Amino acid sequence: MKAQLLLIFTLLLLNSGTAHSQTPVPNPQITATPTVTPATTVTPQSLSQPKNTKASGKDLVETFEELDKGFTAVVFLLVKILVGLLSLFVIRRFFLLMINRSSQLIIDNFSNATGADEIEGVLPGLSQLARERLAREMKSVYQRSKEHINSVGPEINLSSTRFPLPQATANQQLTNFISSVKELTPDQIDPLVQLLAVVFPPYGTKVTGILQSQSEEHKRIGITFEIQDIDNRIAAQIYTVWELPDSEADKQSKIALKDRYRQLLRTASRWLALELSKREMIRGIPKxxxxxxxxxxxxxxxxxxxxxxxxxxxxxxxxxxxxxxxxxxxxxxxxxxxxxxxxxxxxxxxxxxxxxxxxxxxxxxxxxxxxxxxxxxxxxxxxxxxxxxxxxxxxxxxxxxxxxxxxxxxxxxxxxxxxxxDATTVLNYQLLYYLACWYALAYRLDVDVTDETQKQAYLYLTYSLAREQNRDFWEWTSKDPDLESIRGCFPELKSTLLKTLNEKPELPKQTGKDFAESIEEVLEGVNWRSGIGDKGNN
The missing domain is CATH 1.25.40.10 (Tetratricopeptide repeat domain)
Incomplete structure (x- = not known):
């Protein structure tokens, strides 16, 4: 097109030059005055001017054509460089999405199968509350998993650095990315792009929850969970978490139905967290x-x-x-x-x-x-x-x-x-703790009850606490029903023992006479007879 415009422009210039060289035509209304016109001499140079003008126009067209070709080549080169950079970016983006993709946990909103209209308005809130509770429970289970794996074993691999947290919708980044690439690529490589979607599908778990109840009076309520693997690697599961047994559920009937479901979420979310964590761990079994x-x-x-x-x-x-x-x-x-x-x-x-x-x-x-x-x-x-x-x-x-x-x-x-x-050489705190529980139960159940029985329970308990300073273990000793009969002086005992442990940090690893004397000093500082509790009937 540019060459055609240049050719037309050159022809216009040539036509304009020809018009100016023509002899003027006299006006018939004006009387001609005889004049003497000098003779024009035609030389070879004047004959060659039109030819030279045409030649210069042709050179100009060729020059513009060369410039156009050079410009086009530069543009195509820049386009190729840009396409190459974009291709590298697309490839990098794909590999990042592929490498960083993780297991997903999709928790759908609850469905209402109770027939109670009052539940409809609180379904979104209950669903979100369930996700929040589940996230906390999942975190707790994960921490417990790490402690177990790092301390007591056996060796169990976690499939990821953390268990997936619940979300309402699936992460479609990789799927959408592959779809976008497919629209921009030629039809010839569409099967290859489609193959990427098959090779790298989303994976994880989807959970559907249904609120259930028994009888029109909702005497007993439950939450049914349907757990499905997104990529079908693990079999689906359906389980219903029910409220307390009927004899105890009657006490709950005076509570609003929605509040009963909120209470049930505590148990249901714990069960779901354990089940999902187990499935995630099974998924991580090395192939x-x-x-x-x-x-x-x-x-x-x-x-x-x-x-x-x-x-x-x-x-x-x-x-x-x-x-x-x-x-x-x-x-x-x-x-x-x-x-x-x-x-x-x-x-x-x-x-x-x-x-x-x-x-x-x-x-x-x-x-x-x-x-x-x-x-x-x-x-x-x-x-x-x-x-x-x-x-x-x-x-x-x-x-x-x-x-x-x-x-x-x-x-x-x-x-x-x-x-x-020799109990003073035993480093296994669990063995010592079991002995303490046995003597405490023997005292409570009137089995060979003597002062020695109770003293042995305190002695073994103190040995156990000295060997293991885990905070959860110390707290559990105050809740264990087996120790109920000797629990009265626990605060004093633990306070005195902690003071001794601070003064003697080597105590947990000591054995023999040194360990026995230190524990005896602790017990002497405690009025252990005040620890006599109710013997109970169990």
Whole structure:
């Protein structure tokens, strides 16, 4: 186009030059005056002027064409550089999204299946409250997971630096990015872009919650959770967290329905946090773990979450005891040669028995004794074996059966009269704590009640506290029902012991005479007789 315009412009110039060289035509109305016109001499130079003008116009067109080609080449070069830079940016952005993508946790708003209109208006608020509670519970479970993995083991890998936090909608950054790239790329490479979407799909978990109730009077309420894996790597799960049993739910019927659901969220969010964390940990099992190695790893995970459910029962209600039992039974199935699932299952039955009466209590205690014996068959460490024997003796005491009580007393006597037994050299605080609980229960249940029995309970408890200064453990000793009969002087005992520990930071690692003398000084500074509490009826 530019060349055509230049050609037209040149032709106009040539035509203008030709017009100025023509002879003027006389006007017929004006009388011509004879004049003498000098003769014009035609020279070769004058004949060549039009030809030179055409040549110069052609050179000008060619010059503009060369400039146009150069300009076009520069523009195309800049465009190529820009496209290259944009391509690098797109590739970098894709790899960042791919590398930084993490597991997602989508919590949908609750659906109302109760038939109560009063719930409709509070559904968004309940849903958001559930997400907030779940986030706190997930953080608590993650911290407990790290403590377990870093301290007592066994080795269980966390699939990420932190468990995903709940959100209302999915993160579509990578999906949207791939869709945008697909629109801008040629049709020939669309299958390749589509393949990226298949190879790098979003992953994580989606949870749908439904509010349930039983009868038109809503005598018992529950929350049903449907858990689905976004990328279908783990099977879906449906579970309903119900309110208290019917006998206790009657007391709740006077509370507004929406407030009952808010109360239930505490238990429901704890259950959901444990379940989601377990699924996330199972998702993180290394792909190279196959066969029996994978089975053992699954056994470790189920054992760990069995313990978490057991401890949750002590803070969130006995709803979690059956869940702990199920997890630990799964752990035994996956890892039958390991003593820990049997040990923890026995502890769970023993704790559950303390919340029951009559035959149910006896049945749970007998189950506990049976699993302690199974754990003893598998354990190899001597100190752990002693602790298991003491734990079994505690369960035997709680049965109130004469033959089992005699067996328990004999077990403790055998332990303390053994040639190699010296409590001052025992560094395992759990063994010492179990001995303290046994003596405290013996005092409370009128089993061989003497001043020596109570003193032994205080002595072993002080030994245990000196060996382990974990804050949670110290707080638990003030709540443990097994120590109820000697709890009165705990504040004084702990204060005196802390003072001694500050003065003697080496005390937790001391053994023998030095350790015994330091603990004796602590006990002398405490009026331990004031610690006599109610013996109770259990």
């Amino acid at each position: 190279l773990y196959l066969g029996s190695k994978r089975q053992r790893y699954l056994g470790q995970i189920h054992n760990f979450f069995g313990v978490l459910n057991q401890s949750s029962a002590q803070t969130h209600g006995k709803f979690f005891y059956p869940l702990a039992i199920d997890e630990l039974q799964d752990a035994i199935e996956f890892y039958p040669d390991w003593y820990q699932p049997h040990d923890n299952l026995a502890d769970t039955y023993s704790l559950l028995a303390r919340t029951e009466q009559g035959d149910r209590k006896i049945n749970h205690l007998q189950s506990a004794i049976a699993h302690y014996e199974e754990a003893l068959k598998r354990v190899t460490e001597a100190t752990v074996e002693l602790r298991l024997k003491v734990a079994r003796a505690i369960a035997q005491l709680l049965t109130r059966k004469e033959d089992l009580i005699l067996a328990a007393k004999q077990e403790i006597q055998n332990l303390e009269t053994a040639k190699n037994w």
